[in-house]
Amino acid sequence: MPRETLEREIKALQNEVLLLGSMVEEATLSAVEALKRKDLQASQRVVAGDRAINAKRFAIENACLSVIATQQPVAQDLRIITAILEIITELERIGDYAKGIAEITLRLGDQPLVKPLIDIPRMAQKAVDMLHRALSAFVAGDDHAAGRLPMEDDEVDGLYNQVYRELLTIMMADPQKIDGATYLLWVAHNLERMADRVTNICERTVFLAKGEMSELDTSKGDTSGAP
């Protein structure tokens, strides 16, 4: 019975984080899909949608401050709130990556893509899936799942390396394509960074449960900090 108010407010904050997460997931997938189809209007929508993402991030931050000031959370309650503050920053950055991808589509304009997109959409799908599961683990307080998730970053890194090699080959074969290939490199880089940010989110979930910050290493087999 005690602290019902605080519990309700934390629950509402967690729901808002999930909501922000799905806005960001949607933006990422839309941006990559729009790039694939060279859909300029869809890209413009992603760019415009970033405003709503930023606004929601600030609204959640404000609400966190209010909860801290009015409910004086301590111990795990406090770690949840500070974890939320960090996570929404990561989500907002990921939103910026999605916007960046959409802006690249707009910059490419009529220019045909230097290669059909296969690995880039795979990276996007994987990164979005990881993000979704990371946020679910956070809300559930599942530090086991959160500890294991960063290992899947290897898959994204692998795809990135592949894209990098292919685009470099294209650039060396035909200097006319350097421009277009560089843009695609940036897109791939944004998605690779997105997966890295998901790792940060997972670290917060582990911190939440254990009370200690530790780096979750993504190298194969080495997961210091994971249970």
Add this chain to the structure above:
Amino acid sequence: MNDGAVARRTNEEALTEARYGALFTEGNALTMGDTKIAVQGLNVFYGKFRAVGDIAINIPDHRITAIIGPSGCGKSTLLRALNRMTDLVPGARTEGRVLLDGKDILAPGVDVVEIRRRIGMVFQRANPFPKSIFDNVAYGPRLYGTRGSQLEEVVERSLRSAALWEEVKDKLRHSALALSGGQQQRVCIARAIAVEPQVILMDEPASALDPIATLRIEELMRQLVSQYTIVVVTHNMQQAARVSDLTGMMMMRPDRTGELIEFGVTAQMFTRPKDKRTEDYITGRFG
């Protein structure tokens, strides 16, 4: 009784939505609801000394309004003026208007006893009568002529509302003084509720209680607010922050008259107060 409980829960959820939804609305606009008590130009004198000066505040219905401020700033005096308890102090004089649902309770010819029924009070130190739990809660209704099974219903309903029924239902004839501090305070709340007030004034209701009992009283206040309007005076800022929807900050002027320096939504007051004096006080830099 069941419908009432369902309605109360829905109201409480709606109230939490409103209170909490405000955190997610741009501009943090909390719907203030209708004004239950409008205070206009209130001055309270003890003899020649003006204890509170020029108070203007609108207490909204179905909200918890907290009044905070340093010792001696007149918070209790303001609270007591709201149901004319100040009349009981020899030499006290009240000027201005206190409008309950638009009608001035300070006007001549007003039935003061009726005012104090509609605007009940709970004090800092629990003061149950030296009687049984039942007789404490039944005292007021009995004066109004309630008897028999109706009286028992009123007592049970009041004790349930005060979140005390389950703990005392098998010992209603026991002395109220045998209860713990927190329980005694809830008897006093039940006693106030039994005469069906519209407003409950609380003067430091938990300051004599341990932390767990304090939190239970605070949760009780949040349950009660869907049915009543609550005004609470507290020197415990964290309590004011936890429990209230709106907060009024009072301060002593150099001539020692208390004035209201800021009044607003609690979440805003404790994150972005407008007045520097408020900020100094709530951050502990005052004095």
